[in-house]
Amino acid sequence: xxxxxxxxxxxxxxxAHLETLEEETTRFFADNAYPIVHDxxxxxxxxxxxxxxxxxxxxxxxxxxxxxxxxARSALDHIxxxxxxxxxxxxxxxxxxxxxxxxxxxxxxxxxxxVPPRPRALIKWLQPCRRPNPxxxxxxxxxxxxxxxxxxTVSLALSVIEELEFGPRRMPAxxxxxxxxxLTLGPFDPSEDEAVIAEGRMFFxxxxxxxxxxxxxxxxxxxxxxxxxxxxxxxxxxxxxETAGMTLFPATVILRNYIACATEVVQMFERYL
Numbered sequence: 642x643x644x645x646x647x648x649x650x651x652x653x654x655x656x657a658h659l660e661t662l663e664e665e666t667t668r669f670f671a672d673n674a675y676p677i678v679h680d681x682x683x684x685x686x687x688x689x690x691x692x693x694x695x696x697x698x699x700x701x702x703x704x705x706x707x708x709x710x711x712x713a714r715s716a717l718d719h720i721x722x723x724x725x726x727x728x729x730x731x732x733x734x735x736x737x738x739x740x741x742x743x744x745x746x747x748x749x750x751x752x753x754x755x756v757p758p759r760p761r762a763l764i765k766w767l768q769p770c771r772r773p774n775p776x777x778x779x780x781x782x783x784x785x786x787x788x789x790x791x792x793x794t795v796s797l798a799l800s801v802i803e804e805l806e807f808g809p810r811r812m813p814a815x816x817x818x819x820x821x822x823x824l825t826l827g828p829f830d831p832s833e834d835e836a837v838i839a840e841g842r843m844f845f846x847x848x849x850x851x852x853x854x855x856x857x858x859x860x861x862x863x864x865x866x867x868x869x870x871x872x873x874x875x876x877x878x879x880x881x882x883e884t885a886g887m888t889l890f891p892a893t894v895i896l897r898n899y900i901a902c903a904t905e906v907v908q909m910f911e912r913y914l
Contacts, residue, residue, distance in 0.1 A: 645911060645914055648723070652900060662896070665705075675692045675693060677874070690838050690839040691836065697832070710896070713896075713899050717738075717907075733751070738769060738784040802876060803876070803877040823841050878892045
């Protein structure tokens with residue numbers, strides 16, 4: 642086996658899990674899992690957009706996320722093990738990841754005692770405790786997510802809006818468009834019946850030849866109610882990672898970042914093997 646082949650195999654497996662998750666979430670939300678209900682008041686000025694929830698996420702998603710994180714994290718341990726000599730009986734060597742310098746000194750240093758000096762120095766330099774904001778370092782996030790998955794189910798029962806398209810679908814000639822919508826981009830709990838994602842007033846001013854633009858000259862001008870507006874959100878999933886508090890992260894985005902970070906770390910150690 643060539644150097645770092647086992648670490649790269651772990652990264653490839655993590656990438657495969659991520660691709661599976663992306664495919665499944667795309668199908669789930671493309672199937673109109675959370676339909677949007679658009680309500681208007683009698684004057685057709687005040688809009689409310691409600692998302693109908695209640696459809697649970699597949700129970701396999703937390704498992705896929707855990708497997709993805711574990712393979713990416715294991716790739717780093719494989720690096721340390723190879724650097725330490727690839728001894729099948731070695732049960733001490735690991736790739737330490739610590740957010741506190743004191744804890745790294747008391748616990749982490751001994752896990753790389755068998756690693757040669759130069760790569761050992763690089764491992765020390767890569768520690769989150771050496772970064773400006775340790776709790777937000779991707780290595781620490783990967784480590785925490787992997788550790789959480791070992792002891793409990795990944796908390797995933799949350800939905801976020803990843804993209805939002807908003808605009809008129811049909812409207813007459815107009816000279817201005819102003820809206821006072823309050824948007825809530827998530828997270829939303831799918832176990833609830835529904836959630837309001839946007840509400841507020843929208844004004845469409847008719848074009849009157851020779852009249853000033855009411856959008857700037859007369860903000861209280863007469864609005865034209867004969868319009869139809871679409872609010873088209875793209876839903877995604879989020880995970881809770883207990884770093885810097887119960888912080889929510891878009892699942893596919895953060896997993897992609899973790900894999901990229903682990904891949905970069907593997908590449909850093911190629912010169913030593």
